[in-house]
Amino acid sequence: MAGTIKGASNFSAEADAQKLRKAMKGLGTDEDIIIEVLCNRSLAQRQEIKMIYKATIGRDLINDLKSELSGKFEKVIVGLMTPITLYDVEELKRALKGVGTDEGCLIEILASRTNDEIRRINETYRHQYGTNLEEDIASDTSSMFRRILVSLSTGNRDESHHVDEGLVKQDAQCLYEAGEKRWGTDEAQFMTILCTRSRNHLLRVFDEYKNISNKDITESIKSEMSGDLEDALLAIVKCMRSKTGYFAERLYKSMKGLGTDDDILIRVVVSRCEIDMIDIKAEFKRMYGKSLYSFIKDDTSGDYRKVLLQLCGGED
Incomplete structure (x- = not known):
């Protein structure tokens, strides 16, 4: 398993913090600098930049990014700045709150995460929102689909290698x-x-x-x-067979046909870029005969596209 985003070797959180501040100060924002810094640092390094930014500049980096950026570009950059478990938690909350439920998001996260990841999600969710993920799922979904999501949200799958x-x-x-x-x-x-x-x-x-x-x-x-029941069970089967294949299919479906499902595209790229994006890319090309890079290039536009292309690791 390998991600496309690696940490910078000659890393200076202070230099990066100053660079980012300069890119956002005054009239207009230098998006290219923001991309250059944040897309070439590991998540741990981005967290360090966030802390140093507050300590040396006396401002909150996330708030500054939110006030300077907008739309899909903002969504990807803020997603990149979010610790991975918290990112999953925020996506689950978004899927559950308001009118209508984003069932696809609930299925994708709960069917593809390990027991440990699910347990961390549960703890962070409680800490973040003061409510229980299982209860929120139960109150927002129904019948057998609810039972499947609740079961997955307990993080109690057998993870032994023994087969009887x-x-x-x-x-x-x-x-x-x-x-x-x-x-x-x-x-x-x-x-x-x-x-x-x-x-x-x-x-x-x-x-x-x-x-x-x-x-x-x-x-x-x-x-x-x-x-939803069919979608949930199919997602489980696909994740068991090949998690990278499952994510490759999610990315493909988010871009094929009319319009792009930005929520899926952004979530999969942001959440997997440091975990297994290299394998997902290879699987994507094998399954669809065209690179993920060229799909994103043809299907998206603006600064948002630049970030996604960088996160998927360039053309190959």
């Missing part, structure tokens, strides 16, 4: 009997197995399921479920 072949066969049979083999679907069985079993176990279950039903598990989910 007897249980594999049993789970595959259970899924078959809960869906393809009966009239109607026993969604609770799908939830129990897909939300709690380990990755290694589930990969074997998917193979065994295909032997029993002559169908891939994703085909069965598509024919048995619909709407």
Whole structure:
């Protein structure tokens, strides 16, 4: 796993803080300087710049960035300045508050994070908003979709590497009997197995399921479920098979067709640029025959595009 954004080797938080202040002082803002500094520093270095900026300049860097920037460019830059767990927490809160719920965001974050990441999200969410993520999800969603999100939000998936072949066969049979083999679907069985079993176990279950039903598990989910429930279960299966493939598909879908879904595009690029963006890029090219760089170049514009192109690591 490797990210496209690395720390600067001859790093000086003080020099960077002064540079940023100069870029924002007076009339107009030098966006290129902001990009040059913040997109070439690691998250830890950006946090240091934020602290030194306050200590030496006596101002809040995030507030200054927010007042000088706007729109999508502001959203990416402020996202980059946010510690990764807090970034996830803020995105989850945004997805839950106000009119309508951004179900896609809830699914993406909860289905793709590890147990440790989910636990940190829960702690930070409580600390940040004084409420419980699980309760907020429960009050904002309904039926089986709610139960799946709540289950994922506990961060209690089995993470062992041991695979019990007897249980594999049993789970595959259970899924078959809960869906393809009966009239109607026993969604609770799908939830129990897909939300709690380990990755290694589930990969074997998917193979065994295909032997029993002559169908891939994703085909069965598509024919048995619909709407948010279908999306959630498919996301779990895709993340188990290949997290980088899942994110590559999210990026592709955010840009194909009419208009761009900036929320998805920004969130995936910002949240993965220091984790596995190099692998996501390679997977994107393999899946779609065109580089992520050229997709972003053709589909976005302005300073926002410059940042995204930098964060996805240039053309290759």
